[in-house]
Structure formats: C-alpha cells, structure tokens
Amino acid sequence: MFSDAWPLAVLAVLLAWPVPVFLARAAWPRRHARAAIALWQAVGIAGGLSLIGAPLAVGVAPLDKHLRTGLVELWRDAFHLRVPASLGLAQEVALALAAVLTVRLVGVTLLSAFRIERDLRRQRDAVDLAAEHADRQLRVLEHAAPAAYCLPGTRPRIVITEGTIAALAPDELEAVLAHERAHAKWRHELVVQPFVAWESALPLPPARRATASVTALVEMLADDHAARSAGRPALARALVAIGGTAGPVPNQRADDGSGAARSTPGTPTLDRVQRLVKPPGGAALAERVMGPAAWLAAILLVAGPTWYVLR
Ligand SMILES: [Zn+2]
Known part of the structure; x- marks a missing residue:
C-alpha cells in the first residue's frame, strides 16, 4: 500500500542523519573540495525531496500506489473542491505534514535569502561610506x-x-x-x-x-x-x-x-x-577515484529519487 513511501522515508532518514555525519567526518573532501560540495548539495536536494515525498506518498496511497499518479488524482479532486472519500485520518495527517514541511523549507529558504541579502546590502552601503575606495x-x-x-x-x-x-x-x-x-x-x-x-x-x-x-x-x-x-x-x-x-x-x-x-x-x-x-596527497588510486565517485554519487542522489517519483 505504501510502496512509494517507504523507500522515500528510508532515504529521508539516511540523508537527514547518518549520511551528513559520515560526510562531515570524511578526510577525502579536503582533496576534492568541488566534488564534495556537489555531493553536499545533492544530499540537501534529495533530503528535502524525500522528506516531503514520503508523507505525500503515504497521503495519496489509497488513491494510487504510485506517488505521481496519486498526486494527479488528489489534484483532480482538489480542483473540484472535493476530499477523496478513500482518505482516512492518517492520510490527511500525512498530507498536512507534507504541506507544513514544504511551507517551512521553502519559506525559511526564501526568508533566509531575503535577510542575508538585506544585511549584505546594508554592510556594502556602510563600508562604501566608511572606507577608502x-x-x-x-x-x-x-x-x-x-x-x-x-x-x-x-x-x-x-x-x-x-x-x-x-x-x-x-x-x-x-x-x-x-x-x-x-x-x-x-x-x-x-x-x-x-x-x-x-x-x-x-x-x-x-x-x-x-x-x-x-x-x-x-x-x-x-x-x-x-x-x-x-x-x-x-x-x-x-x-x-x-x-x-x-x-x-x-x-x-x-x-x-x-x-x-x-x-x-x-x-x-x-x-x-x-x-x-x-x-x-592523492597518489593512491583510492584517493584519486574519490572525486569522480563523489560526482557520480551526487548525480545518482538527485536523479534516483526524481526518477522514482516520476516513473
Ligand atoms: Zn574566505
């Protein structure tokens, strides 16, 4: 019933805790900084998508076992201002959780970007006044x-x-x-x-x-x-x-x-x-392959869940 939800939930948990802890402790990023940044970005994107996707999949599970088609069904009903009869309390709570997470992640990101840009603008203006050009x-x-x-x-x-x-x-x-x-x-x-x-x-x-x-x-x-x-x-x-x-x-x-x-x-x-x-260093083969391996892992981390949801 929750066929799409469990893999996404497992991925969300992995990317929310053990993967960041492991990556932060690793030594190879010092040698492959650019690849390591790409991997961190992939962890963030895939983590966010799976964190929202898992409760969404639970919520639409009674409509369709696949998340994408279940969402289409849910959207059709929402467009006609109907709540699907097959949704129980658990599904409604899961959908509400997905909505809260989406609003929080998107809202905090936008607010953070706005605040940082505002602070930077003030600092640039202040330094233009106070400092020698x-x-x-x-x-x-x-x-x-x-x-x-x-x-x-x-x-x-x-x-x-x-x-x-x-x-x-x-x-x-x-x-x-x-x-x-x-x-x-x-x-x-x-x-x-x-x-x-x-x-x-x-x-x-x-x-x-x-x-x-x-x-x-x-x-x-x-x-x-x-x-x-x-x-x-x-x-x-x-x-x-x-x-x-x-x-x-x-x-x-x-x-x-x-x-x-x-x-x-x-x-x-x-x-x-x-x-x-x-x-x-980087002479050892294991050291040298970590860069390309990190790039590959980053691509797979984003492409995998995206394919899984859209399949
Ligand atoms: Zn610096």
Missing part, C-alpha cells in the same frame, strides 16, 4: 586590527583594514586579496546560503555539520584559487599573520562566503594552513 571593489577601513573579508553580491566589495596592510608582506597581501576575490567571483555565498537556510529550517546537529563542512570547503576552494596566483607559502603566512589564533572576528564572520552574521564557528584556520603547507 582603493578600486571598484576594494575598500580599505581605517582600523588597526587585521581583517579581510568579502561582502558578496552582484556588486561585491572586498574589505581589508589598514592593520591587514601593515601586517602583511606584498605577496601575502596579494594572496589574501586573491582569496577574497575568488569568493566574490565564484559567488560562494550562493553555495553556503542554502545550507544556512537548511540549518534554520531543521536546526539539528547534521544540518550544523553540513553548514560547517560546506563553509570549510568553500574556504578551501578560495585558498586553492589564491595559491595558484600567489603561491601556497604566501597564503599560509598570511593566514598565520591575520587569521591565526587570535581569530579576528570580522574575518571569520564574513569570510565564510555567505557574508552573513550567524553563530556557526569560522573555518579552522589551522586546518587551512596545514592543507597549504602540506598539500593533500
């Missing part, structure tokens, strides 16, 4: 504490303090700017923001782990970009100089690519420095 993007704040961060958007700002300029050698400063420009150019905030929204909608430890992991992976992508243009040693020295144990708050807060204030801890700088000083 070094070029079209770069703003220099008159402050002794070292800090560097990106305020992302269609017209991004890269913000550094005079303390940063004083603390860094020219090649180190270039590395820091390249890192921040990578955040701005590749719109890393669009990668992180859905996970912030996911965490707001479902404030559970796996969601927090997902946000922290994706935030760290985005930092690694920007580090790799900066290392290619300015060199790994310069970037590592810069991180030690301005992003070390003291942990300048402005850097950590906005340097996560989301540009939004929130409670998630910043990326562990020490881990990034170690990764730059001692680049992840």
